[in-house]
Amino acid sequence: MKGNAVAVCAPGLQEVQQMVREQYTTTTEGTHIERPENQHIYKIGIYGWRKRCLYLFVLLLLIILVVNFALTIWILKVMRFSPTGMGHLQVTKDGLRLEGESEFLFPLYAKEIHSRMDSPLLLQSTQNVTVNARNSEGEVRGRLKVGPEGALFEHSVETPLVRADPFPDLRLESPTRSLSMDAPRGVHIKAHAGEIEALSQEDIIFHSSDGMLVLDAASVRVPRLVLGAQGPAGSAQGLHEVCVCADGTLYLSAAGADSTCREHSRVCP
Structure with a gap:
């Protein structure tokens, strides 16, 4: 009895599953859902x-x-x-x-500027070239300005040699201040071809602290010295001697058999 009941129930379960599957498929394919009229897509x-x-x-x-x-x-x-x-x-x-030619439109700050060993350092500007030296507080302690008129030094300059180009003249000029050249072992001024001319609005002082002043030349001329009175009879005509006053003033005195500086010392102030 139990074996027959199981055989009868098994076919019935398969038929129920088949009916449910067919009903779901039919309902799904034929279902039509109506949307409301006011619904937007x-x-x-x-x-x-x-x-x-x-x-x-x-x-x-x-x-x-x-x-x-x-x-x-x-x-x-x-x-x-x-x-x-x-x-x-x-x-x-x-x-x-930096190699070659370069142009700087703004200030250049550098610790050292060197050129190559086989070429000089060339700085060019359409106007002036100004080099400033400042201390730790930013104050200018030295300034070099190079322009069409030459080089302008606003403070002291230390250099072993100052030389002009082969043809132009070398001029050292201080328009409003004094010009001083100091060296512990002497100052040498040489002109191999031409003249050396020193002009001053006031005094030109040659001072040697330990030594003497030597003018080594074939002739030394002082054309504007004051001329004293004529010497006594018998004096050498056309000859003069150079006399020195106590304050260092030089004047000429007509030469005689002996010195005539004392008798013409009234020229001294």
């Missing part, structure tokens, strides 16, 4: 003129990116950028090395 995405504007904007950004990239490559090529520097400017372990 929204599309998700960008359509129409908005889509065209977006594509145009993306294309414009792409063009700008390509132009900027091309300009960057052109600038790198023109400026000659390299891993060691830019153009004539190279970065070394000791600082910056």
Whole structure:
């Protein structure tokens, strides 16, 4: 009895499952759901003129990116950028090395400026070249200004040699102040071809603290010395002697058999 009951129930369960599957399929395929009339349908995405504007904007950004990239490559090529520097400017372990001609539009601050061993250092400017030396507080303690008229030193200058070009004259001039040349072992002024001329509005002083003043020349002329009275009879005609006053003033006195400076000392103040 139990075996027959199981055999009868098994076919019935399969038929029920088949009926349920067919009913679900039929109901799903034939179901029609009506939407309310006032319900709107929204599309998700960008359509129409908005889509065209977006594509145009993306294309414009792409063009700008390509132009900027091309300009960057052109600038790198023109400026000659390299891993060691830019153009004539190279970065070394000791600082910056600049070769060739360069132009500075703004002030240049450097600790040392050297040229190559086989070439001089050349600074050019359409106006003046000014070099300032400042102390720790920023005050100018020395200034060198080079212009069309020459070099202007506003403070003292220490140099072993001052020399002009082969053809122009060398002029040392102080328009409003005094000009002083000091050296512990002497000052040598030489003119191999030409004259040495010293002009002053006031006094020209040659001072030697330990030694003497030597004028070594074939002739020494002092054309503007004061001429004393004529010497006594028998004096050498046309000859004069140079006399010195107590204050150092020089004057001429007609030469005689003996010195005539004393009798003509009234020239002294």
